[in-house]
Every structure is written in C-alpha cells, then in structure tokens.
Amino acid sequence: MKYLYSTPISMPRGTHYGSDYWIIYSKKLQRQVHLYSMLEHANFIVLEMDSHVEYFCEQPLKITDYNASKQQSVFDFWVYFTNGTYEFQEIKYSSELEEKTESALRSQKQIAFQNNWCKEQNHAYRVVTEKDLYKSEYYINNLEILYSFVLRQTTSIIPEKEKALYEFLLTGSQTISAIEKQAIFNEESVMANLALLYYKGSIAIDILHRPLDKKTEIGLCVSENIIY
Missing domain, CATH: 1.10.10 (Arc Repressor Mutant, subunit A)
Known part of the structure; x- marks a missing residue:
C-alpha cells in the first residue's frame, strides 16, 4: 500500500498535552482532520498548501517500548511527499527542546524515544518547531x-x-x-x-x-x- 498510514489514532482530548483543539477539513485528504495545538494547526496548513506533499495523516501511529519502561508515544504526523519519500513528524515548541522544566524534559524523552524507534525501523524523522513554521510574521x-x-x-x-x-x-x-x-x-x-x-x-x-x-x-x- 502506497500510504502506510491513512487512519488517525483516536486521541481523547483529555489525554493530549495540546492546549487547543481544531477540527478542519482537508481538501488533500478529503476528510476532517483533528488537531490538538496551534502548532499542529500551523503545520497542517503548511502541509495542505505544499504541492510537494502528496498525502499526510495526523496521529498516524502509536509505538510502545516493550522493555522495562513500557513507554508509549503517538507521532503527530506522517507525511508522504510527491517524490516518493516519507517521514514521521513531531511538532514541538523550540523551548521544549532546550529547557529543563518537567514538561520540557518529558518532551525530550518522547522525542528521543520516537527518534530511536524511527532509526531502528529505517524511517525518516523530523521535529518541526515554530521556527520552521512561522517563517515570517505573514x-x-x-x-x-x-x-x-x-x-x-x-x-x-x-x-x-x-x-x-x-x-x-x-x-x-x-x-x-x-x-x-x-x-x-x-x-x-x-x-x-x-x-x-x-x-x-x-x-x-x-x-x-x-x-x-x-x-x-x-x-x-x-x-x-x-x-x-
């Protein structure tokens, strides 16, 4: 199958760290998309309007560490490009990658887990921040x-x-x-x-x-x- 992920993981709002909730129609996907933060919404707009993006799926996959930690994580996006390549994306504020608060450390642990899993599975992985999305004020x-x-x-x-x-x-x-x-x-x-x-x-x-x-x-x- 060309698109590995086309059905989002069900994400009850109370289980997600996002501060906002959006339901928006995707012309590219021909369905409604559920988004859980302003950054996810911005990323959706970028993906939807990028002609090099053929397809994408929000909350595409939940992964589990079956070792001692039993850690679980859901990727924010899976993106398929017109050149046949694809990548998993995690959407974070840049402060979450640098600070030492409890929330930031949790995000850093999540990113490390996702990154290691993608390396093991030979999948491309990218962390997208507000610096990537808000290229200018307009x-x-x-x-x-x-x-x-x-x-x-x-x-x-x-x-x-x-x-x-x-x-x-x-x-x-x-x-x-x-x-x-x-x-x-x-x-x-x-x-x-x-x-x-x-x-x-x-x-x-x-x-x-x-x-x-x-x-x-x-x-x-x-x-x-x-x-x-």
Whole structure:
C-alpha cells in the first residue's frame, strides 16, 4: 500500500498535552482532520498548501517500548511527499527542546524515544518547531487565507485562462492588481483561481514579505525549489 498510514489514532482530548483543539477539513485528504495545538494547526496548513506533499495523516501511529519502561508515544504526523519519500513528524515548541522544566524534559524523552524507534525501523524523522513554521510574521496567516479560497473553489480553472495567465507571467512577476487589470478571470474569482494554482504548485506567491493584498507578487514556478 502506497500510504502506510491513512487512519488517525483516536486521541481523547483529555489525554493530549495540546492546549487547543481544531477540527478542519482537508481538501488533500478529503476528510476532517483533528488537531490538538496551534502548532499542529500551523503545520497542517503548511502541509495542505505544499504541492510537494502528496498525502499526510495526523496521529498516524502509536509505538510502545516493550522493555522495562513500557513507554508509549503517538507521532503527530506522517507525511508522504510527491517524490516518493516519507517521514514521521513531531511538532514541538523550540523551548521544549532546550529547557529543563518537567514538561520540557518529558518532551525530550518522547522525542528521543520516537527518534530511536524511527532509526531502528529505517524511517525518516523530523521535529518541526515554530521556527520552521512561522517563517515570517505573514507566512501562516497568508497560507490560511489562500486555503480558505481553495476551499471555496468548486470548479476547475478553464485551461485557456490558465494559459493566458502563464503567458502574462512569462514577462516577469506581476502583482495581483496587475493580473486583475488583465481581466483573465472574473473579478470575483481572481483570488480563488490564484490560490488554486498555488495549491497545485503551478505558480509562486510572495507570502513571506507582506500581507496578502493587491500588491502581492505572483510568479511562475520556474523550478520546483522556488519559494518567496
């Protein structure tokens, strides 16, 4: 089976250390996703809007140390990428990796356990912190706005309109305002179409350096590594 994990482990809210609880629809997974902290929610938005992520599962697997400790742990995410690689992810605040509080030491023990298990099973493992997710003060909020437009888009983009946009962008990066003036899309559907093209990995949008607005720059993805 291509996707090793597709059904989340049931996690009663009272058993999780997360301070928030989210139920949000994933277009990528075609189902609702349950998230237990602001960081998990931010990570979900990043995974959902990353065209290099083909699939993911939250709370995918519980592992147990059958030696003396009998320690158990549930991974936060399992992520499958379009290049065929995959990894387990644990989402933590960076302070939990460094401090000596009881909570931080518990997190460090959990991470060591997960990391050792992944090494033994030959699985990739990554700890994702707020420093990875909040790349700028605008990044996550802009992704959330784009995703809200993606969810509203119920029809496919007309190929001729997509081609017209690409031809316009061949002249260089353009602002959303400039794209609107080209009248390629109906005025009310410009953002939804741009958001969907970003979701597909067809265009790049500068979501790092300013709030999403008419001055936001749009460009073609000339390489798979492009990022604003």
